[in-house]
Amino acid sequence: MKQVLEGSQAVAEAVRLARVQVISAYPITPQTHIVEFLSDYCATGKMNAKFLRVESEHSCMAALIGAQSTGVRTFTATSGQGLALMHELLHWASGARLPIVMAEVNRALAPGWNIWVDQTDSLAQRDTGWIQFYCEDSQEVIDTTLQAYKLAESVALPVMVVLDAFFLSHTYEPVDLPEQEEADRFLPPYEARFELDTKNPCTFGPLVPPAVYMEMRHDMAAAMDTALTNFARIEDEFEQIFGRRYGAVEAIACDDAEIVFVTSGTVTSTARLVLENLRARGEKLGILKIKLFRPFPFEFIRKALKGAKKVAVIDRNFSFGASGIFAQEVRAALCNAEVHAPVFGYIAGIGGRDVTPEVLEEIYWKTKNNAVPERESVWIGLQEVRHGN
Amino acid sequence: MAQKSQAQLTAENPIHIMPRSTQSTEANKTGSWRYLRPRYEEKTAPCSAACPAGEDIGKIEMLTTQGLFKEAWETILRENPFPGVCGRVCFHPCEGACNRGEFDDAIAIHSIERFLADTAERNDLKPLLERLPSRPEKVAIAGAGPSGLAAAWFLTLLGYTCDVFEASAEAGGILRWGIPLYRLPLTALRREIAQIEAQGVRIHTGRPVTADFLKDLERSYQAVYLACGHARTTALRVPGEEMDGVGDGLKFLEKVRNGEPPPVTGVCAVIGGGNTAVDVARSIVRLGGEALILYRRRRRDMPAFGDEVQMALEEGVKLTELVAPARVEKDGGRYVVTLRQMKVTGEEGGRGRVEPDDDKTIEVVVDRLFKATGAEAAEGWHNPPAADTGTLALSHCTLATRDGRNTLAWGGDLTNDIKSVVHAVASGKQAAIALDTLFREGPDAILPKFDACVVGNGPSLSMEVYMGGERRLRNRHVVSYGEINTDYFRYAPRMTQPRLVREERVRTFTEIDLRVSGNIAMREAERCFNCGLCNQCDNCHLFCPDLSVIHDQSAQGRHINYDYCKGCGLCVVECPRNAMTLEEEIR
Amino acid sequence: MEIELTEREFMYPGHVGCPGCGAAIAMRFVLKALGEKMMMVMPACCWSVIAGPYPTSTLKIPVIHSAFETGGATASGVRAALDMKGDTETTVVTWAGDGGTFDIGFQALSGAVERNEDFIYVCYDNEAYMNTGIQRSSSTPYGAWTTTTPGKDWKKMRKKNIVEALVAHRIPYAATASISHPEDLIRKVQKAKSIKGSRFLHIFASCPTGWKIPSEMAVKIARMAVQTNIFPLYEVEDGLHYTINLKPKRFPVREYFKIQGRFQHLTDQDLEVIQKMVDEDWALLLRKAGEHA
Numbered sequence A: 001m002k003q004v005l006e007g008s009q010a011v012a013e014a015v016r017l018a019r020v021q022v023i024s025a026y027p028i029t030p031q032t033h034i035v036e037f038l039s040d041y042c043a044t045g046k047m048n049a050k051f052l053r054v055e056s057e058h059s060c061m062a063a064l065i066g067a068q069s070t071g072v073r074t075f076t077a078t079s080g081q082g083l084a085l086m087h088e089l090l091h092w093a094s095g096a097r098l099p100i101v102m103a104e105v106n107r108a109l110a111p112g113w114n115i116w117v118d119q120t121d122s123l124a125q126r127d128t129g130w131i132q133f134y135c136e137d138s139q140e141v142i143d144t145t146l147q148a149y150k151l152a153e154s155v156a157l158p159v160m161v162v163l164d165a166f167f168l169s170h171t172y173e174p175v176d177l178p179e180q181e182e183a184d185r186f187l188p189p190y191e192a193r194f195e196l197d198t199k200n201p202c203t204f205g206p207l208v209p210p211a212v213y214m215e216m217r218h219d220m221a222a223a224m225d226t227a228l229t230n231f232a233r234i235e236d237e238f239e240q241i242f243g244r245r246y247g248a249v250e251a252i253a254c255d256d257a258e259i260v261f262v263t264s265g266t267v268t269s270t271a272r273l274v275l276e277n278l279r280a281r282g283e284k285l286g287i288l289k290i291k292l293f294r295p296f297p298f299e300f301i302r303k304a305l306k307g308a309k310k311v312a313v314i315d316r317n318f319s320f321g322a323s324g325i326f327a328q329e330v331r332a333a334l335c336n337a338e339v340h341a342p343v344f345g346y347i348a349g350i351g352g353r354d355v356t357p358e359v360l361e362e363i364y365w366k367t368k369n370n371a372v373p374e375r376e377s378v379w380i381g382l383q384e385v386r387h388g389n
Numbered sequence B: 001m002a003q004k005s006q007a008q009l010t011a012e013n014p015i016h017i018m019p020r021s022t023q024s025t026e027a028n029k030t031g032s033w034r035y036l037r038p039r040y041e042e043k044t045a046p047c048s049a050a051c052p053a054g055e056d057i058g059k060i061e062m063l064t065t066q067g068l069f070k071e072a073w074e075t076i077l078r079e080n081p082f083p084g085v086c087g088r089v090c091f092h093p094c095e096g097a098c099n100r101g102e103f104d105d106a107i108a109i110h111s112i113e114r115f116l117a118d119t120a121e122r123n124d125l126k127p128l129l130e131r132l133p134s135r136p137e138k139v140a141i142a143g144a145g146p147s148g149l150a151a152a153w154f155l156t157l158l159g160y161t162c163d164v165f166e167a168s169a170e171a172g173g174i175l176r177w178g179i180p181l182y183r184l185p186l187t188a189l190r191r192e193i194a195q196i197e198a199q200g201v202r203i204h205t206g207r208p209v210t211a212d213f214l215k216d217l218e219r220s221y222q223a224v225y226l227a228c229g230h231a232r233t234t235a236l237r238v239p240g241e242e243m244d245g246v247g248d249g250l251k252f253l254e255k256v257r258n259g260e261p262p263p264v265t266g267v268c269a270v271i272g273g274g275n276t277a278v279d280v281a282r283s284i285v286r287l288g289g290e291a292l293i294l295y296r297r298r299r300r301d302m303p304a305f306g307d308e309v310q311m312a313l314e315e316g317v318k319l320t321e322l323v324a325p326a327r328v329e330k331d332g333g334r335y336v337v338t339l340r341q342m343k344v345t346g347e348e349g350g351r352g353r354v355e356p357d358d359d360k361t362i363e364v365v366v367d368r369l370f371k372a373t374g375a376e377a378a379e380g381w382h383n384p385p386a387a388d389t390g391t392l393a394l395s396h397c398t399l400a401t402r403d404g405r406n407t408l409a410w411g412g413d414l415t416n417d418i419k420s421v422v423h424a425v426a427s428g429k430q431a432a433i434a435l436d437t438l439f440r441e442g443p444d445a446i447l448p449k450f451d452a453c454v455v456g457n458g459p460s461l462s463m464e465v466y467m468g469g470e471r472r473l474r475n476r477h478v479v480s481y482g483e484i485n486t487d488y489f490r491y492a493p494r495m496t497q498p499r500l501v502r503e504e505r506v507r508t509f510t511e512i513d514l515r516v517s518g519n520i521a522m523r524e525a526e527r528c529f530n531c532g533l534c535n536q537c538d539n540c541h542l543f544c545p546d547l548s549v550i551h552d553q554s555a556q557g558r559h560i561n562y563d564y565c566k567g568c569g570l571c572v573v574e575c576p577r578n579a580m581t582l583e584e585e586i587r
Numbered sequence C: 001m002e003i004e005l006t007e008r009e010f011m012y013p014g015h016v017g018c019p020g021c022g023a024a025i026a027m028r029f030v031l032k033a034l035g036e037k038m039m040m041v042m043p044a045c046c047w048s049v050i051a052g053p054y055p056t057s058t059l060k061i062p063v064i065h066s067a068f069e070t071g072g073a074t075a076s077g078v079r080a081a082l083d084m085k086g087d088t089e090t091t092v093v094t095w096a097g098d099g100g101t102f103d104i105g106f107q108a109l110s111g112a113v114e115r116n117e118d119f120i121y122v123c124y125d126n127e128a129y130m131n132t133g134i135q136r137s138s139s140t141p142y143g144a145w146t147t148t149t150p151g152k153d154w155k156k157m158r159k160k161n162i163v164e165a166l167v168a169h170r171i172p173y174a175a176t177a178s179i180s181h182p183e184d185l186i187r188k189v190q191k192a193k194s195i196k197g198s199r200f201l202h203i204f205a206s207c208p209t210g211w212k213i214p215s216e217m218a219v220k221i222a223r224m225a226v227q228t229n230i231f232p233l234y235e236v237e238d239g240l241h242y243t244i245n246l247k248p249k250r251f252p253v254r255e256y257f258k259i260q261g262r263f264q265h266l267t268d269q270d271l272e273v274i275q276k277m278v279d280e281d282w283a284l285l286l287r288k289a290g291e292h293a
Helices: A008-017 A032-044 A057-069 A079-097 A138-155 A179-185 A211-243 A267-280 A298-304 A325-335 A357-368 B002-012 B048-051 B057-065 B069-077 B083-089 B093-098 B109-122 B146-158 B185-198 B212-222 B249-257 B275-286 B306-314 B421-441 B443-452 B518-526 B541-542 B568-575 C024-035 C045-049 C068-084 C099-105 C107-116 C162-167 C182-193 C215-227 C252-260 C268-288
Strands: A002-006 A021-024 A051-054 A072-079 A101-106 A132-134 A159-164 A173-178 A249-252 A259-263 A285-290 A292-294 A309-313 A343-347 A378-379 B035-042 B136-141 B161-165 B202-204 B224-225 B247-248 B267-271 B290-294 B318-320 B325-333 B332-347 B351-366 B368-371 B391-393 B397-400 B407-412 B549-551 B558-561 B580-584 C038-043 C063-066 C093-099 C118-124 C173-176 C198-204 C234-237 C241-244
Touching: A002 A008, A008 A032, A008 A138, A008 A173, A021 A032, A021 A057, A021 C068, A032 B391, A051 A057, A057 A072, A057 A079, A057 B541, A057 C063, A057 C068, A057 C107, A072 A079, A072 C268, A079 A101, A079 A211, A079 B002, A101 A138, A132 A138, A138 A159, A138 A179, A138 B002, A159 B568, A179 A211, A179 C045, A211 A292, A211 B002, A259 A267, A259 A325, A259 B109, A267 A285, A267 A357, A285 A298, A298 A325, A325 A343, A343 A357, A343 B558, A357 B057, B002 B568, B048 B057, B048 B093, B057 B109, B057 B518, B057 B549, B069 B083, B069 B109, B083 B109, B083 B185, B083 B421, B109 B185, B109 B518, B136 B146, B136 B212, B146 B161, B146 B185, B146 B421, B146 C038, B161 B541, B161 B568, B185 B202, B185 C038, B224 B421, B249 B275, B249 B368, B267 B275, B267 B306, B267 B351, B275 B290, B275 B421, B290 B351, B306 B318, B325 B351, B332 B368, B391 B443, B397 B421, B407 B421, B407 C024, B421 B443, B541 B549, B541 B568, B568 C215, C024 C045, C024 C093, C024 C118, C024 C182, C024 C198, C024 C215, C038 C045, C038 C068, C045 C093, C063 C068, C068 C099, C068 C107, C068 C118, C093 C099, C093 C252, C099 C107, C099 C118, C107 C118, C107 C162, C118 C182, C162 C173, C162 C198, C173 C182, C173 C215, C182 C198, C198 C215, C215 C252, C241 C268, C252 C268
Parallel strands: A021 A051, A021 A072, A072 A101, A101 A159, A132 A159, A259 A285, A259 A309, A309 A343, A343 A378, B136 B161, B136 B224, B161 B202, B224 B407, B247 B368, B267 B290, B267 B368, B290 B318, C038 C063, C038 C093, C093 C118, C118 C198, C173 C198
Antiparallel strands: A002 A173, A132 A292, A249 A285, B035 B580, B325 B332, B332 B351, B391 B397, B397 B407, B549 B558, C173 C234, C234 C241
């Protein structure tokens, strides 16, 4: 059914459609609308779920680990500081092979309180064993959240659905909201592989010596690899019911592109506009949107960038002491390819700074006019700021 | 459709290994950590070691607490055929050694023993006791007093045929002819004598053992046990002693017991400080006379039981301390007794040492006197021979093995330092064990055999141990108060032994101590620490952190699983009664 | 001892607790009192290791080990899931040490209790971070040596009163208990089981290794703590009604301290100060219970 929904509500609706049973959340801007909608659904009976109003994000993830281990489908949402606080337990959720799904609203990290979009928070968690999807618009958010449960449960790993602060979370867009019956056809009730059960007692998370820990981690690694192929199959099923698919990556006009932008999140939407514009002026630009970040779709990326002469990665994040994170990952993907183009890394939109078409154009020309990258990362739009001393 | 595809996906993506445990830790045998090893080991309670008969008192109290009165009574009978007698007349050295005495008050072991005998009587119980197979040897016993009867009892349990020869008309010795009825009623005594006979002992009354009869006995019996007692009162050796008015304390008691009490109106003096003197004095009061005890030392030095002295004084008996008779003179119908005054010049063996206080004397005028300063064997040949080769002098009996002839043994008051009923029982037991060993293995085996069945540090012996009973597994170590974990006990007052009030006592010879109910007896027995014995409190099982104390069907009721026991020692410390031992683990 | 206790065991031998481990005794009692319809949340503590390594477990009931801070939160999640599955019989129990309760786990505990989550939180208290090698916690008593309060830096802060902190939340049921008083402990566990909402049990679980006492003294030392009023046995219902379960004869604290290696450095003056503190706390407790010294 077509509706105009705020991005946050789109998340909440998807959670409702997924028939989540236990929700736990701690409020943090700009995630708050998500949890407020869900609170309301639980209170009015629109959703049959328990809502745990825990006292911190760390407790939030702990509660979900407890609930999921007891055999129910769970959900939470957080952002920025909250995600950072959860860090220890993100590792725990994946190591415990729990298919928890979380909506993560990309927000800048303090100090300097900054509630606006920045990808550093979610990318800083890229090692935690969570599958990560970066969404471009509200429709994608709804679809990806539903798919996330199916994918998570298929490989027994948790999934993070990432959306930009305010640009996605607080923007109203028309979306096609699935009916409950359709969602049920796509996503069956949760059947836990293992759970806390008095009839069949076991102990989760005991001491694990070196002799077997490595094997457990390897099993997780293998599951991550499988997630990649499972995702394609899940998208097949989704497309059959709903008529939509996204792909782990989306290559736009890459076949004959000389320069390919690598983007993620809402920047992709802006990039599409700039693509149209530049192509109309005869520039051979392509866009590679990365949706699935973990597991990193090495093959898809290598394939999409095979023909490019230059690659320009736009990172709305930074790994201090290194470079933008998408750039690092793309460089790593291309390193062992037979031939690959130089990768230009650009840092833009940090801490909510707007990534306008002009910013993307600047990036295009910088890329075109330099044979090789002048340095690992080029920060776009830096200003001289003087306030007091 | 969704379910099927999800199930398929899940099946295609199994988790091979994750942090999830499904096995127990039982394969980890933590017993290998141990360097100290606990085990169940019962030890000796101080009361049982202090009891000359070696009664298994801790066990008796435990069984009483559990309401197993018959079993408790039988436990006594294994070591002493006279619970009803001793429960009335014994001076209970057990209570003096009782560890509970250091906590609050000693257990009223004496009252409980009597209760058990009373219960057996009331229900006409017949004991079921272990007996060894019949032996060919026969033993003759001279004297049916406590020592002779005890010897007969034990020898019968050991398989021997016993004949007891008693001079007087009825068996019992001092129990029948000495101790007054208000301490020991006739029914109680007769029941226990009948019980001895029921085991197969033959008692022949009116058959005194003369020197000649002894020679006959020597021919027909492989051993003769002489337990004739001290039937003759020692002389005062003062002028006037032979006069009519100067009576023999023992004979007086005998006449009273025979139903022919001599007239004792007026003032009667009793010379002496032992139980006989007190018995005489208290009997006089009941017969309407006034009694005056004249004793050469102080009240606290009197060998008579403290309780008895106390009751005597309450009943109106008067006591003059530190006086010794010098002479007796007749004065009309009365007698003047001149007494030398004594003074205490020091302490000796727990009693005061006295000597005449210059030449000070006092005189008392009385209607008659009774001598009760001590007793000795009625015939000189009753006494055991001096120690020499061929004579074995044990703590409570003497044995003389003679080549080519039968064995003679002596016991009871004839051999014992302390002249009491329970010591007499100890003599009977020693003689029985000595003779049994002699018959089976020869004289050299006697001392080692004694060693093997001694209780605590001795000299008390246990017949149950000698006969191979469970008690033999106990460690001889006597449990001290410091070894009791008193955290598990609450202060609880000792029971009060109900008694006739003074006014009622002095009118009759009715028994003074009254019966107690099962309720009171059990409650009192529950106060017992059961030193060194396992009373199944289960603390060990309760507190073991390693689940290594396992309940089972064995007599102990539990065992230690040494596969897992880490030797922490908690069970040993939390055992309130030191019934466990922690020792070095030997690998 | 007269206790009605099931013969069944809910744990296996072969666990790796130190000899004389008070925490193992406490676990055994609590399991017996609660029975098999229970699930246990176990944040990091000695028992995380005692329970044995993969693929084994000492415990026969379902257990989820969890991160150090999360005792209260993980249990909230387990409870919510059970409720969603319609299971009204299974008791959710958090089993945590003093570290995971008084310090790093306090937030989650407070949060869960404030929400009146329906679970039993059991803190077995060995008065330091024992699992990591005897470092001080806010439960370590005044006067104690630990590896982080060594020498002259012995702990000069009082032991945090966790029960009172939770009483301030108006928790439906909070009680202290000791491994030395099993009947009292088991009665309280069974009483807690019958109450809905948050319930807290503070169990005194001595640690021979950390307190430097012989292993065989573990129960006795716990008893002495009760007998000296250092660890009083009491219950509080609805954060209002105090019941003091035992009024011991008030043995002086001196002997309790002298026996333990972790208190060897204390002088007579220190012990006098401590005696005053104990007497003060006891008088305060009596007042709360509406009684007088």
